[in-house]
Amino acid sequence: MTNIAVIGFGAAAIGFISEAISRGHKIHVFERSKDVYSSSISGIRSDGKLFVSKDMGGDLEIPIEIQREVVNYYISKLDKADRGNIKTGVSFSKNSEYFELFYSKGFEPINSEFFHIGTDKLTNVLKKIYEEFLTSERVRFHFNVKIDNVVFQQDGTIKIQSKNFEDSFDYVVIAVGRSGHILVNRIIEEHPELVLSDNVVDIGIRYEVPNHVVKKLNEEMYEFKVRMRTKTGYMVRTFCNNPSGKVVLEKYDDFVTVNGHSNSKAETSNTNFAILCSTSFTEPFNDPVGYGSFISKLGNILAGGRKVLLQTYGDFVKCKRTKKIGRVKPTLPIGNYVLGDVNLVLPRRIALSISEFIQKLGEVVPGLAYSDNLMYAVEVKFYSNKLDNDKYENLKFIGDCSGHTRSITYATAHGKMMAQKL
Numbered sequence: 001m002t003n004i005a006v007i008g009f010g011a012a013a014i015g016f017i018s019e020a021i022s023r024g025h026k027i028h029v030f031e032r033s034k035d036v037y038s039s040s041i042s043g044i045r046s047d048g049k050l051f052v053s054k055d056m057g058g059d060l061e062i063p064i065e066i067q068r069e070v071v072n073y074y075i076s077k078l079d080k081a082d083r084g085n086i087k088t089g090v091s092f093s094k095n096s097e098y099f100e101l102f103y104s105k106g107f108e109p110i111n112s113e114f115f116h117i118g119t120d121k122l123t124n125v126l127k128k129i130y131e132e133f134l135t136s137e138r139v140r141f142h143f144n145v146k147i148d149n150v151v152f153q154q155d156g157t158i159k160i161q162s163k164n165f166e167d168s169f170d171y172v173v174i175a176v177g178r179s180g181h182i183l184v185n186r187i188i189e190e191h192p193e194l195v196l197s198d199n200v201v202d203i204g205i206r207y208e209v210p211n212h213v214v215k216k217l218n219e220e221m222y223e224f225k226v227r228m229r230t231k232t233g234y235m236v237r238t239f240c241n242n243p244s245g246k247v248v249l250e251k252y253d254d255f256v257t258v259n260g261h262s263n264s265k266a267e268t269s270n271t272n273f274a275i276l277c278s279t280s281f282t283e284p285f286n287d288p289v290g291y292g293s294f295i296s297k298l299g300n301i302l303a304g305g306r307k308v309l310l311q312t313y314g315d316f317v318k319c320k321r322t323k324k325i326g327r328v329k330p331t332l333p334i335g336n337y338v339l340g341d342v343n344l345v346l347p348r349r350i351a352l353s354i355s356e357f358i359q360k361l362g363e364v365v366p367g368l369a370y371s372d373n374l375m376y377a378v379e380v381k382f383y384s385n386k387l388d389n390d391k392y393e394n395l396k397f398i399g400d401c402s403g404h405t406r407s408i409t410y411a412t413a414h415g416k417m418m419a420q421k422l
């Protein structure tokens with residue numbers, strides 16, 4: 001029986017434990033939050049959109065059957081009455097009339113299936129999973145334990161350390177997501193050989209439009225995913241579409257960015273989605289997190305504190321500070337934004353790319369380029385360094401902290417597949 005420590009209890013840990021539990025191992029889970037529900041914000045605690053796709057979610061090859069297993073696993077944890085009510089959709093099936101419409105304007109339509117659980121239902125899903133794990137004598141949870149470091153021992157075991165606690169295990173699985181970057185950075189400072197690459201960050205805006213503008217798209221696909229190589233050379237994409245959803249702040253210790261989510265029931269008359277520009281640099285650059293953080297902070301400085309900037313698309317194109325909004329009413333509460341000029345925050349190459357992207361969206365769905373549509377800045381997606389899981393036999397990184405996943409389905413499947421190799 002292997003004595004295993006799993007650090008973090010998010011999507012990847014769920015995948016790992018659900019598989020390892022049946023293989024007779026003793027598993028200790030260490031989670032920094034005070035209980036299973038109140039962890040740092042992520043898709044497993046907010047929104048809960050599950051994707052099945054070959055083209056998005058991470059750079060791992062995850063067979064479609066495993067992705068479906070993962071999705072069915074989460075759906076099976078919903079109350080029976082809710083299972084039939086989850087919203088689903090297919091982004092750009094080959095039969096969709098939209099495929100050709102987007103394609104002809106230079107977009108690459110991304111094929112994916114969606115299953116939306118909703119923020120309000122996720123608590124119960126997590127509760128069920130947690131309670132099922134608890135019924136096994138081989139799984140123990142330790143909440144309120146933030147692991148600060150891991151140390152290889154002479155006897156081949158690995159010691160995990162936190163402020164008031166340390167213990168040694170045969171096998172340690174790091175599953176701390178992106179919010180656990182401090183621990184991961186600490187480990188790679190001591191073991192730089194683990195790093196495969198580290199130079200990507202996605203920067204952009206959250207875009208908000210009235211539901212009626214995207215009604216047909218939302219009904220057919222739930223989430224429409226397209227990307228396009230713009231004239232600047234940057235790849236720009238849509239991300240995280242929330243029909244009838246809300247724009248929210250994403251809070252970091254020293255700055256705030258913008259994000260979006262939706263509940264299982266329609267709550268607003270707007271749809272929001274991110275428009276992100278993928279930036280990837282070469283030497284001597286080695287600090288994508290620093291780059292994204294600085295741009296976000298600049299937005300906060302202009303907005304006068306822990307707030308984001310809000311501008312209409314029309315004013316953005318004219319490089320004019322927005323003083324008055326038009327027909328689209330922001331779903332982000334008023335104290336969380338300041339009307340301003342997003343051009344003062346985004347680097348020119350990113351601003352141009354986003355501008356071109358929205359203009360092209362408007363050529364397919366005219367309402368997507370209405371001048372009173374709303375742009376919130378900045379939205380940032382940080383990625384972890386890509387780590388090498390072949391370097392050590394008994395220290396593994398699963399889910400987003402490994403740098404190889406960026407969705408619930410991929411992170412869960414990564415955990416599951418890692419446990420299958422045990």
Ligand SMILES: Cc1cc2nc3c(=O)[nH]c(=O)nc-3n(C[C@H](O)[C@H](O)[C@H](O)COP(=O)(O)OP(=O)(O)OC[C@H]3O[C@@H](n4cnc5c(N)ncnc54)[C@H](O)[C@@H]3O)c2cc1C
Nearest residue numbers: 008010011012032043049147176177180399400406407408
């Ligand atoms: C606001 C938001 C919305 C999202 N919405 C979606 C969505 O709808 N669909 C989708 O597919 N993806 C979504 N994502 C991405 C998705 O959440 C992640 O890809 C996925 O959760 C990654 O799983 P993970 O297990 O790697 O990390 P997480 O699920 O983030 O879990 C990591 C866990 O580790 C804990 N932890 C961190 N550091 C430590 C430490 N030092 N010691 C102990 N515990 C620690 C954290 O508290 C957390 O519980 C969203 C992300 C965000 C931020």
